[in-house]
Amino acid sequence: xxxxxxxxxxxxxxxxxxxxxxxxxxxxxxxxxxxxxxxxxxxxxxxxxxxxxxxxxxxxxxxxxxxxxxxxxxxxxxxxxxxxxxxxxxxxxxxxxxxxxxxxxxxxxxxxxxxxxxxxxxxxxxxxxxxxxxxxxxxxxxxxxxxxxxxxxxxxxxxxxxxxxxxxxxxxxxxxxxxxxxxxxxxxxxxxxxxxxxxxxxxxxxxxxxxxxxxxxxxxxxxxxxxxxxxxxxxxxxxxxxxxxxxxxxxxxxxxxxxxxxxxxxxxxxxxxxxxxxxxxxxxxxxxxxxxxxxxxxxxxxxxxxxxxxxxxxxxxxxxxxxxxxxxxxxxxxxxxxxxxxxxx
Numbered sequence: 001x002x003x004x005x006x007x008x009x010x011x012x013x014x015x016x017x018x019x020x021x022x023x024x025x026x027x028x029x030x031x032x033x034x035x036x037x038x039x040x041x042x043x044x045x046x047x048x049x050x051x052x053x054x055x056x057x058x059x060x061x062x063x064x065x066x067x068x069x070x071x072x073x074x075x076x077x078x079x080x081x082x083x084x085x086x087x088x089x090x091x092x093x094x095x096x097x098x099x100x101x102x103x104x105x106x107x108x109x110x111x112x113x114x115x116x117x118x119x120x121x122x123x124x125x126x127x128x129x130x131x132x133x134x135x136x137x138x139x140x141x142x143x144x145x146x147x148x149x150x151x152x153x154x155x156x157x158x159x160x161x162x163x164x165x166x167x168x169x170x171x172x173x174x175x176x177x178x179x180x181x182x183x184x185x186x187x188x189x190x191x192x193x194x195x196x197x198x199x200x201x202x203x204x205x206x207x208x209x210x211x212x213x214x215x216x217x218x219x220x221x222x223x224x225x226x227x228x229x230x231x232x233x234x235x236x237x238x239x240x241x242x243x244x245x246x247x248x249x250x251x252x253x254x255x256x257x258x259x260x261x262x263x264x265x266x267x268x269x270x271x272x273x274x275x276x277x278x279x280x281x282x283x284x285x286x287x288x289x290x291x292x293x294x295x296x297x298x299x300x301x302x303x304x305x306x307x308x309x310x311x312x313x314x315x316x317x318x319x320x321x322x323x324x325x326x327x328x329x330x331x332x333x334x335x336x337x338x339x340x341x342x343x344x345x
Contacts (some may be wrong), residue, residue, distance in 0.1 A: 017222045018282035020211065021047070024072045025280075027207040031068040032061055033195045034188045040280065041183045041297055042069050042157065046216065047223040047276035050180025050269065051136055051156040053121075053171075053301065060185045062159045066117045069157075074212040075114030076151065082124040088131035092141045093148075106143055111135050114151050114213060118158035122171055129175055132156070136178045153216045173260075173304060180269050181294070182301035184317070219279075226275035227285040231330040235288055236270045239295060242323045243303060249327055257314055260304035269298045288329035296320045 012020075021043060028039050038054065042065065045052040054062045063079070070077035080091055093109035110116070111132075118132065135141055139150040158179070160171070176182070188196060199205065211219070238249070244261030246254035273294040274286045281290075300316040 012218050012222045014222070014279060014282060014284045017219050017279055020215065020219065021280050024210040027072045027210055028065065028068045030205045031207050032065050033199060035061060035065060035185065038062075038065060038183050038185055039069070040277075041181050041294075042066070043280060044273050044276040044294065045157070045181050046073065046153070046155055047220055047279065048180055048269075048272035049153070049155075049220055050272060051158070051178060053176070053179040053182040054157065054159045054185055055162050055182060056159075056185030057163055057187070058161060060187060062185055063117065063119060066115070066157045066159075068207045070115040070117075072207045072210050073115070073216060074209050075153070075216070077115045077117070078110040078113040079117040079119055080110055081119045082121050082128070084123055084125060086124050086128045088127050091128065092131050092135065093143055095144045104144065106146070106148075108143075108148060109141075111141065112148070112151060114153055114155070116154075116156045118156055120161060121158040122160040126172075129171065133175050133178060136175075151213075153213060153220065173302075176301050177263055177265055179301065180273060181297040183297055223276045223279045224272075226278050226283070228271060228275065229285070229330075232274075232286050232288060232291065233271070235327070235329050236267060236274075236291055238327050239270065239291070239299070239323060240264075240267045242327050243299065243319075246323070249323075251323065251326055254319060254322070257306060257309040257319060258303060259306045259309075262299050262302040266299050266302050270294065273298050292324050292329070295324050 025039055025043060028042075029036070032039060042052055054066075056062055067077070067079075089109070091109045091111050093107050093112075095104040096107050097103075098105050121129070121132070124132075131141075135150055136156050139154055141148050141150070240262050242249040242251060243258060243266075246252070246258060270291055271286075274290040277290045277294055278284070278286045296317050300320045303316040303319060305314060305316060305319070
């Protein structure tokens with residue numbers, strides 16, 4: 001497949017956008033067996049202009065998925081292997097003295113691409129993580145008193161290994177909050193494992209490019225125009241507020257579990273991710289089910305659990321699932337054309 005013949009000046013319809021996204025996802029899944037949720041969430045992060053953190057044990061195709069995704073979407077790609085001896089200039093760039101010019105030149109680092117794969121990001125020390133924080137949050141880098149903007153589109157997809165503790169620097173809450181999504185990557189099922197053996201033990205398939213940076217920007221603009229009804233917006237706010245004041249929502253048992261609730265970035269992240277998911281499914285409006293589908297990946301990594309909850313092995317994802325189960329969503333009222341009319345609270 002090649003890039004769509006659509007001209008950049010022609011606005012995309014929802015049907016065209018959903019078709020392009022479906023083609024891109026299908027190309028990634030030519031290479032990646034299973035892991036449909038991870039692949040879909042990578043696309044959600046891209047359309048919502050957010051960053052994604054993948055957490056899973058080694059060998060679950062995290063790096064292969066990101067490489068395949070970058071190939072399909074188009075644009076520049078760079079992989080940075082994070083290690084404890086890394087310094088900020090290794091990733092953002094530095095000033096280099098030129099004897100011939102008798103002045104300093106700026107050598108930009110590998111983050112100046114469309115897609116950055118930050119492999120094992122929790123192995124980097126605090127200074128490197130703070131340098132990543134600026135490029136992720138501000139989409140710019142300051143070197144030698146000058147500011148250099150990141151490419152557009154720009155997305156950081158980071159991976160981390162949850163089972164090792166030696167030589168690991170846990171991500172601070174401020175940096176975790178910068179990730180729109182945190183996706184837990186599980187082992188494949190038995191039938192998927194057999195398909196991996198069949199497909200990857202010979203010549204592995206390669207994905208074909210489907211999109212390009214111009215089309216990605218169009219898709220991002222189209223996703224940002226997906227309609228969110230006020231009642232759906234209020235539902236999003238209630239979900240976030242339930243992490244801060246669970247007792248007000250009949251969740252008294254979570255008072256001792258949650259130490260710090262979700263920030264306002266979770267509210268904005270839920271809206272952006274739900275819009276992207278709705279467009280992937282071919283709709284130009286958000287349903288409460290879209291919000292529920294992205295709630296765990298948007299909210300769980302932003303929670304800070306109490307010491308007792310951590311000691312009792314309570315998972316943040318379990319807390320979010322309980323909140324989603326208890327906080328009542330608005331009910332969509334369908335009109336005769338099959339589109340969602342105003343939801344009813």
